[in-house]
Amino acid sequence: MESAMAWNEPGGNSNNQDPWGGRRGGGDKKGPPDLDEAFRKLQDSLNGMFGSGKKRGGDSGSGKGAGFGLLGIGLAVLAAIWLYSAVYVVDEQEQAVVLRFGKYYETVGPGLNIYFPPIDRKYMENVTRERAYTKQGQMLTEDENIVEVPLTVQYKITNLQDFHATDSALRHVVGSTSMDKVLTEGREQMAVEIKERLQRFLDTYRTGITVTQVNVQSAAAPREVQEAFDDVIRAREDEQRARNQAESYANGVVPEARGQAQRIIEDANGYRDEVVSRAKGEADRFTKLVAEYRKAPEVTRQRLYLDTMQEVYSNTSKVLGEPLMSNKSLIAVIVAVVLAIVAWNSFYIVAQTERAVLLQFGRVVQADVQPGLHVKVPYVNQVRKFDARLMTLDAPTQRFLTLEKKAVMVDAYAKWRVQDAERFYTATSGLKQIADERLSRRLESGLRDQFGKRTLHEVVSGERDALMADITASLNRMASKELGIEVVDVRVKAIDLPKEVNRSVFERMSTEREREAREHRAKGNELAEGIRADADRQRRVLLAEAYRESEETRGDGDAQAAAIYAKAYGQDQEFYAFYRSLKAYRESFADKSDVLVLDPSSEFFRFMGKTKP
Secondary structure (H helix, E strand, O other): OOOOOHHHOOOOOOOOEOOOOOEOOOOOOOOOOOHHHHHHHHHHHHHHHOOOOOOOOOOOHHHHHHHHHHHHHHHHHHHHHHHHHHEEEEOOOEEEEEEEOOEEEEEEOOEEEEOOOOOEEEEEEEOOOOEEEEEEEEEEOOOOOEEEEEEEEEEEEOOHHHHHHOOOOHHHHHHOOOOOOOOOOOHHHHHHHHHHHHHHHHHHHOOOEEEEEEEEOOOEOOOHHHHHHHHHHHHHHHHHHHHHHHHHHHHHHHHHHHHHHHHHHHHHHHHHHHHHHHHHHHHHHHHHHHHHHHHOHHHHHHHHHHHHHHHHHHOOEEEEOOHHHHHHHHHHHHHHHHHHHHHHOOEEEEOOOEEEEEEEOOEEEEEEEOOEEEEOOOOOEEEEEEEOOOEEEEOOOEEEEOOOOOEEEEEEEEEEEEOOHHHHHHHHOOOHHHHHHHHHHHHHHHHHHHHHOOOHHHHHHHOHHHHHHHHHHHHHHHHHHHOOEEEEEEEEEEEEOOOOOOOHHHHHHHHHHHHHHHHHHHHHHHHHHHHHHHHHHHHHHHHHHHHHHHHHHHHHHHHHHHHHHHHHHOOOHHHHHHHHHHHHHHHHOOOOOOEEEEOOOOHHHOOOOOOOO
């Protein structure tokens, strides 16, 4: 709130009037207006803003009635907005799941429904529309051949609660599941078996998804030798392409560096001219002002001070009050903020998809906190939450030996979830990375042992399910006991042979073509790196020279400006300090959003309330 003063009004201090309404040089000698009364009204307004409810005179009854009326209107508007946001419509093809304080509450069907935000959250999904996902991967056949099989899966959502609560989306499930049987039967029969197996996986993971159809498209075997010859042709083109790209890079980077260097130099010249000209102007202004100051020091000093304060106060909002009242209001605000923070930190919500433990000074005092709204003691209790949804551990591809000492490349994954929240927090500090690291080591060891007991035919098509069941059981026993997690499933995504060609002629032809291709690519890379290196060298030199020249120019400008300032301001150092402080006041309070809390006993208000000199 701002008080209207004469020096704040449009037109400035015109008509030879002083701030208190009197005219200089004769005329009626009017006394100053009752500024005390004006400031008392200002104080009353501020007290009303801070909620003191204290008024000086007047009838406060009508004001209270109007306040209650406005409050009622505001509450009605808020209620209408809440009611509008709480009503929603579920289409015929959709279902909605409602979470209350993060915990599953209900599933609703089509029609008009209501929920209670913000304690409720709703999620709607189309449960009738079929969706599709396409996957293409390589498989190993019984005769150790590799085929590429494109696969399309059509599915729909059947259980919205499970679908929403599971983090393993369909992309991860299908992307982590390859065809387990080799390509020895027709595509239709293979599609039926894949559908059945995939549905079992999805049911185990509780995804709420039903596979409606699986389409297996035509399969083809890679032509290893033909690819090697084609790679030589591509290598020749890669050689020329690498050289062209390097020359294009050089043609762009060197001229651009020249332009940047010129810009740096010109910027430095502009900076030098700017600081010198600015210094000359400020020095001339100060020289003329100090000459007048020496003629009438006190008058000039007071005039400059009052002009500066007038400009500062006119650009800012002002609050004039007794320091004691300001301190009380500030303390009340601080206490209210602290109480609000404490109240906010006294509650926490555990979502349906989370597990949590309650700590007291780092010690677990309540394990496996259930979903919903809970209370804790701020700064004494701490809550640690963990994702309770199904997690995926993608193990890196490993090389194992079978019972016949044949090497195979195995790519596997594991699905797990938190079972014992306290043990999980104690063993891993609640970090998924630590759990994944420990599971990964045990999974690698289990796969190595299981593959070493079986032949290649058994691990590919014969005893694959038994192998997965044994690994899952052993890994789950360890994880449950040591980490507090449940291993739901372990699956092998792919079992491939190492990239070796069986027939010696194919191996010789492939290695020759590979050598030639590497020579072409290496030659192209050599030429390209040389061209790029030379271009980068030129760019570095150009920019370094430009930087050196620009720093010299800037330093010259700063030196000239410093000399000009020293000569001008050295005429009267005490007056310069006063003059520079006033400039700092004006620039510091130039923003109209700034608020100044003024003390009536300050130097600026020494004439207020005085009727006599």
